[in-house]
Amino acid sequence: MDMDTLMENNHYKQLKNIYKLHKKYHFSKKSEIHWYKLKNLLKKKPYNNKKFFFEYINKNILTNNQKLYVNINQLKNFLFKIDAVILFFINGKIDKNISNINNSYYIINIDKHNNINYKNYFFKHNIYSHLSESLTKEFISINCTKSFNPKPLYLVYFNIGNKNKKIFMSNYRNYIHINNIYPIILIEHHININQLYFNNIFNTLILDNNSKLEYYKFITNENNNKNYCTINNEFYLYNNVFFKKYDLLMSSKYIEQNNRFKFIGQNSKLIYKSISFAKNDNLINTNNYVEHDGKNCCSIQKHKAITLDNSIINLISLLKINKFAIKTDGQINYSSLLLSKLSKINIQPGLDILNNNVKCTHSVFTGKIDENQIFFFQMRGINFQKAYSILYMSFILDSLKEINNDNLKEIFLKKISCYLSVENFFHEF
Template identity: 90%
Template sequence: MENKIYKQLKNIYKLHKKYHFSKKSENYWYKLKNLLKKKQYNNKKIFFEYINNNIIVNNQKLSINIDELQNFLFKIDAVILFFINGKIDKNISNINNAYYLINIRKHNNINFKKYFFKHNIYSYLSESLTKEIVSINCKKSFNTKPLYLVYFNKDNKNKKNFMSNYRNYIHIDSINPIILIEHHININQLYLNNIFNTLILNNNTKLEYYNFITNENNNKNYCTINNEYYLYNNVSFKKYDLLMSSKYIEQNNRFHFIGQKSKLKYKSLSFAKNNNLINLNNYVEHDGKNCCSIQKHKAIALDNSIINLISLLKINKFAIKTDGQINYSSLLLSKLSTINIQPGLDILNNNVKCTHSVFTGKIDYNQIFFFRMRGVNFQKAYNILYMSFILDSLKEINNDNLRNFFLKKISCYLSVENFFHEF
């Protein structure tokens, strides 16, 4: 891997630095180079083991017609930013709006001093090879529209793996509820979308954050997301993830409770089939008093796919009266599928309330027999059981368009007949 991947990335960086050089990106490039040369990295099942020699940066500046994307988007009145082939498409994005101040920098020179994220090979790629650094600040206005971030790649016709890197800073400072939607549209092309987000949630912020990685009848591409969140005083943060297998998905989340009386409610649904791989890693650290973090993760694996779910909750000695919960539930729908779950607690004071639980199983055929005795055929009974397992995670989504979008994608992915009205 050192000979193949490193040489390709070195050539990419040489071209990149001609137009986007900064001391910060150069520093991260050296860290990436040193990491690639470490022997232990060669043994990990990461993106670079799948692609062999086919990796280039998609630096083509291609225009796109908004009509090409309408079929993939859900209907919502929002401020939309389209990230196409590694850059924001300024022609179709709502850059100038009354709700968010959006700055686009050509050079990576934002010095954010509260770095909490534990860097990995993908975050180094974002920091060193991103073409545009995007900072988004929420303006203090009433009835703020949702912010809708769309990631899409176009015109990959030579069967190589295109790599698009992004680095975003999002600062929310508003007492009005904000909705943030991140949508990765996977079409029948070969590419890696690599995103690194920093979100700062200031005092009294209320944020609902939806992250969709949706599968459009293919499983060829790769998506890696690194997120770091900073929660100050009296923050209400709800996060919902829908991860549908591409060839490879990795999401690393790190939540840092800096202030007091803040609450995180995080729910995720992960689906994998064929021979695909999903890694979901969550790290939550409490430094503030009287805070609450609730995580509920569900996963369904089919065929010979693999889902890895890892979580660590750390409560420091000054974070008294913390309420921390981690819950994992998973279904194996094939004898060859694998789900690995690893919750962890690191508690450094006694005045806390913490729980964690894990459930892994399969469809209970006694329950299917119960349905069949009442005139429900086998396929419909099977569908009802695993849809009832899923729907519990969706009931708290207040936006009907978002909830219906979830249900539509899940039904297509699992080939479930249309009986949602029965619930």
């Protein structure tokens, strides 16, 4: 695509106008550098498939989210009942009126400009990360204090706006530094309501020596599948880190998540499990990159995906083990269910191993509900729909058994059960 074609592109023009307005109030040299890099990437990016967000939203009008205030009572019905430090990210900014900014467990700083320079150039930028860096209104840094038994940190993303053909865009850039020897629970909750919006988030998480983190991400369907969400995560694991990550992704119009993990230190462990559901004509793209630089580290990934109708889930992963990362244990496992003829799941696992003193495995399973098992249940008096649900849930439950927090495990189960109860499972191949 030449520059003239780019200039004629509707979405580029919209972003350019948004940036011009944005830099009047939030200009910095760093944001300008990322804007020019974004422009160059847009110039090179082919608009020829539905895997690309700006093609996916077609002719919708993209606009920066407006500043609106929300009453906490508007959110109570959606929130998890958890005793936690809650931060509300609403329409591109943190709402200071209802967020627990001042607390005993986390130091939270809010800046108009990105003054944080974490000097690790591991992350490979993309269109969405440049978008976050250039158009974010507030840069958030969160440091945990060395307090005993800290409360969970609960990040809530919520958007309000007009019900029209405009897509309201919110950009976020967060830095979270975990440096507490006591276990930390981090919950990221995206609340979807019946309005068009695009959330674009870039998170940096630094897990210092001897830290323990459980990180739960919920992008769940609240009777709405119109919205768009892209998330870039970079994780840095130092010495003796124990990190558990759980994702539950459910049927927004478009979800893209890029996770990049780097083992910098030694004797650290990552357990990453995810469950992805897609229906209608929705699309989920997930790209996981794990790089081992330290010795005696372990990474275990188990991902499950289920598609219905005309939906598509794309799962890509690469496990890279560098020359000096001896005695590494790396595992990647993908399991998926296709519940209609027209749905698709594309899986692409990869290994890049640069030394011999490692133990690595990867596996992929894709299939459908076994008709013989359905028949087995029916012969014992269990009807088709009940049998289908039992088999479906048994496929999922294995991913939840290692969640130690009973409250969060119950939330996972309720969300999945609710999702199952309203779906029509009588697709036939």
